[in-house]
Amino acid sequence: MTDTLTRPELDLATHLGVAGPATDLQPTTVHRWQESDPGWKGKHWAYTEPNDVGARHLRPINLTTRTKTDG
DSSP: OOOEHHHHHHHHHHHTTTTEEEGGGGGHHHHHHHOOOTTTTTSSEEEEEOOTSSOOOOOOHHHHHHHOOOO
């Protein structure tokens, strides 16, 4: 299942070097993620939070859709 971030969350993660556009990835990774997760829009990736031994793993992410606010 693909995780979802807001645009500000993605911008901060990209600034910190723990997320980015799918074009940063090898095409084989993008293809494998698209096959295994049809809900992924194919545009962004991020690292997971560190696990119990401090390792992070790449994961596909989507951005939330923008909602209109009144006023």
